[in-house]
Amino acid sequence: MSFEKKIRDLYISGHEHYLRNISVDCIIFGFHQNELKVLLLEAKYAGMWALPGGFILKEEHMDAAAKRILKDRTSLDNIYLQQFHVFSEPNRSTKKINNQFMKNVGIEIEESWMFERFITIGYTALVDFSKVHPLPDIISNACEWHNIHSLPEMILDHKAILEKALENLRLQLNYHPVGYNLLPEKFTMPELQKLYETILDRTLDRRNFQRKIMGTGILKRLAETKKGVAHKAPYYYKFDMRKYQKALKSGMGFEL
Amino acid sequence: MSFEKKIRDLYISGHEHYLRNISVDCIIFGFHQNELKVLLLEAKYAGMWALPGGFILKEEHMDAAAKRILKDRTSLDNIYLQQFHVFSEPNRSTKKINNQFMKNVGIEIEESWMFERFITIGYTALVDFSKVHPLPDIISNACEWHNIHSLPEMILDHKAILEKALENLRLQLNYHPVGYNLLPEKFTMPELQKLYETILDRTLDRRNFQRKIMGTGILKRLAETKKGVAHKAPYYYKFDMRKYQKALKSGMGFEL
């Protein structure tokens, strides 16, 4: 199916497959080179960036829709996703963007479910940066990681959604163990601390951090140390999945 | 407009006014006689109870829709409402209930937006029990308070939604000051404590509770004491609105 045909189909008969007035947007966080990153799409013809998003199939659970969107962009499966907020400003309409888009594609459509107002549910995902293979969707030029601190111009209220997701992530940090999703299987304590510092955007005391993290019991220290580093080699750690799962459910008293 | 006409209108042309596939349900908590209560509607012809809910007008903010629903059921204005979760099981369809309902009303409709699957956004409200005048909506027989611990049979997943709201309320208790919305303007310390104990479903130490609550600074003690009680008369307290508002925004470190 040609690009133009696909687009036309989406505009004309998408509402036969998807729920109306509802979309899902994913904020996909990754951690790389001591920087917190987020995966964004460059919207075609708009010169702006957007959150990876999509719609919910008529018989699909919303969580499944979010997972599907995540998988399409990252090729990752089995990722922990979490809804965090619903955005419902009445002027959340993509009509302008749609018009510009269609003009550039070269199609004219009078009426479409896509012109209506959309309420969007925001989902957060934390992923292992090194395992992601970013892939743009049909209406985007590119799919790239962006540093949290140098975001490009974004469509609609997507920047506000992102900010809210970040705020939410920071709050969660005290109750839910977070590193498991963002780090490789084995990691050092300084790496984990740097992750926390990056998310919280402040420095933490090395020794107190270690004491508190280990106090939760969700980490196991391995006998192995990191090789090929200048100075003292740090130990590797991995998550104790049993205790990690437990902490995910019951939460953990934890103040940084 | 007759009852039957109203219903027919809703089924046939409601989608011209409301967003499709989306509803809002309110969990309205109140506190009375040392019991935590929730406001429920008795669904006509169903013999079951339901959460007060409704739809979002095409140009209406979702928060405004929730407020409108709350006001319609309680006559209360300016109430703090908060979205807490989206429920999106694919089998969330009211088709069965609708069919039974229409059969009893005596109308036949083949197709309706009301038969489709709905995603619902849950909102919590905390209200002053004594100020509420419960009023059923058009599809309900009654609107009554129910004790959290003795709930009637409820339609769809409404009981699960209620449980989730309650869980959410308990979590919130540590970060947001809660009493202001649930208690009358003046109240005693034992009353406030009983409220917390009821929500958390466990007892708290009287003296530590007082110290912590006062430690937040959101309460002012009045010179007046409660009259006509056996034994020592407790002081009245009221919220210091300035500090209360501040605590609402910034949260308050607070562990019970």
Added chain:
DNA sequence: TTATCATTGCGTTATTGTGACACAATGATA
């Protein structure tokens, strides 16, 4: 009038948790 008694207001103590900091151990590099 006076004693009783459940309840309130305020205080004390032991324990735990937290923040700030010191110092020895490590191991690649010079």
Added chain:
DNA sequence: TATCATTGTGTCACAATAACGCAATGATAA
């Protein structure tokens, strides 16, 4: 072999918390 940045572990003062004691209050009963 000395150097040096970094890691691992420990200590200490202080704040927060839980557990509990006791006197004050004021309606009720003797």
